[in-house]
Amino acid sequence: MLIGELAQRAGTSTRTLRYYEQHGLIRSRRATNGYRAFDEAELRVVHEIRALLAVGFDLDDIRPFVACLRAGHATGDVCPDSVAVLRRKLDEVDTCLARLNTVREKLDHQLNEAIAHRERTCLRRTAP
Amino acid sequence: MLIGELAQRAGTSTRTLRYYEQHGLIRSRRATNGYRAFDEAELRVVHEIRALLAVGFDLDDIRPFVACLRAGHATGDVCPDSVAVLRRKLDEVDTCLARLNTVREKLDHQLNEAIAHRERTCLRRTAP
């Protein structure tokens, strides 16, 4: 499979695939003309990459999942390293959620105070 | 007040202050030697900027707050434009929270599945 076909089937660009390869996430042989030749299996790998990126993982985080797939597992998340990343990411998300909730409260409070202040000082210009 | 003093009092770097000035957020006169001279009032402005940046605002978002302070208000958030930004930011945060919660659920599910799978296939290497 040439890079264009893989890109189309995976719903990405050739530029993206070269980038993944350059960073060791996907693999290819080279034909005599220098063209990359991809195995069918790489399609699944690309899908895994895309799915994890969409969730907020970066390429380094994703590497263990790819390795897990290459090791023959049906999914990329059952290997110890992948599980470790999942745990860490879950922690990160929880931390982020906590911070974001704090920010939300602050914003909400600040917004209400500001509106209250404007009403006290009779500066309402927009209808309630 | 010279830039070094303002930087120290505001807890930032001179580089940062020049950047803010370059982007129209703080103001200075120039002494005959070319040095920036800052009013005391700018200290408060810088504090406002830093506080909002810390919450996740970008410099463009912050501009109305600074204008509000300069208009003589005790706080930067009571002016209509600031309130509008606050509303928008609150919406953004809510959207972000929603997405993050979705991600959290996915991760949690995926993690549990992976662990369950490993236990089914007797690959436990770490003590429970």
Add this chain to the structure above:
DNA sequence: GCTTGCCTTGACACCGGCGGCAACGTTTAG
């Protein structure tokens, strides 16, 4: 006069996942 420590502007580096372009080789169809 010399050093030290302020200040000035300007410009590059960073991070990460690409987009996009240049300049060029290959294959295939007409």
Add this chain to the structure above:
DNA sequence: CTAAACGTTGCCGCCGGTGTCAAGGCAAGC
């Protein structure tokens, strides 16, 4: 023969707030 449609490598741009360095002007104490 040529044009179109693929492939290759390499490099710049982006985004935003800062760090950091260069190369130089000023202030003040010895």
